[in-house]
Amino acid sequence: MNSSFRVTALLLCMGPLVSVLAEPVPDLTATLKAAFTDKRQATLDRLDQDETQKLCTQLRDQVPTSELSQKITRMNLATVKPPADGKYLGDWKAGEVVASTGTGLQSSDDPAKPNGGNCYACHELAPTEMAYGTLGPSLKHYGKLRGQDPAVLAYAWSMVYNSNSYAPCSNMPRFGHRGILTEQQMKDVMAYLFDAASPVNQ
Ligand code: HEC
Known part of the structure; x- marks a missing residue:
């Protein structure tokens, strides 16, 4: 086989691959919008990405530069509102309900x-609860291990309010920023993490 034949054979084999790669990538949002309809509170405007989500989609499968990571965290940290009365901790018993309830915002x-808050879907919390997801880190003994220094409380509040404030492109829902949980629910779930009497810290 002479070398020009080999090159031609190679190009012939690559032809179909090159043409597949050259196909325009379909607009995913348009495809999704065409496939679904508004149903009660589950409306199609949920598919409209905000600036953070657009950036994170662009960054998919890449390691973001530290400049971009900082842009995302800065933008999201600016959305975090501390509790109006300055108190981060509510009632851990009510927080346990928030952490273990997985309903809300679906059409049904x-x-x-x-x-x-569906926290157990992604986190281990109380050691007595056997069913939990592992997409997020274990939060077992969260307050017991960290104490209640104001900086620690402010960090955890920011993570619950808007996870992208410290973890750019996090999978964790931005509970306060997107109005998923109320301020009181976030205080309660904070108490569930930090209160010495909470099952999380036993
Ligand atoms: C869809 C998955 C998911 C859900 C639901 C979720 N989280 Fe997270 N959470 C994560 C991930 C992932 C991280 C780690 C940050 C990262 O890398 O994205 C995290 C990080 C955290 C942290 C910071 C941990 C640290 O390093 O100190 C806290 C606190 C936290 N989550 C609390 C909660 C609470 C409270 C709820 C429920 C109201 C919740 N999470 C629901 C995925 C989730």
């Missing part, structure tokens, strides 16, 4: 009922 959910 009753919009009159409070949304859940």
Whole structure:
């Protein structure tokens, strides 16, 4: 086989691959919008990405530069509102309900009922709870290990309010920023993390 034949054979084999790669990538948002309809509180405007989500989609599968990571965290940290009365901790018992409730915002959910935080879907919390997801780090003994220094409380509040304030492109829902949980629910779930009497810290 002479070398020009080999090159031609190679190009012939690559032809179909090159043409597949040259196909325009379909607009995913348009495809999704065409495939779904608004259903009660689950409306299609949820598919409209904000600036953070657009940046994170562009960065998919790449390691973001530290400049971009900082841009995302700065932008999201600016959205975080501390509790109006300055108190980060509510009632851990109410927080346990928030952490273990996985309903809210789906078309089949009753919009009159409070949304859940579904924290157990991604985190280990109370060591007595056997069913939990592992997408997020374990939060077992969260307060016991960290104490209640104001800086520690402010950091955890920011993570619950808007996870992208410290973890750029995090998978964790931005509970306060997107209005998923109320201020009181976030205080309660904070108490569930930090209160010495909470099952999380036993
Ligand atoms: C869809 C998955 C998911 C859900 C649901 C979720 N988290 Fe997270 N969480 C994460 C991930 C992932 C991280 C780690 C940050 C990162 O790398 O994105 C994290 C980090 C955290 C941290 C910071 C931990 C640290 O390093 O100190 C706290 C606090 C936290 N989550 C609390 C909660 C609470 C409270 C809830 C429920 C109201 C919750 N999370 C729901 C995925 C989730």
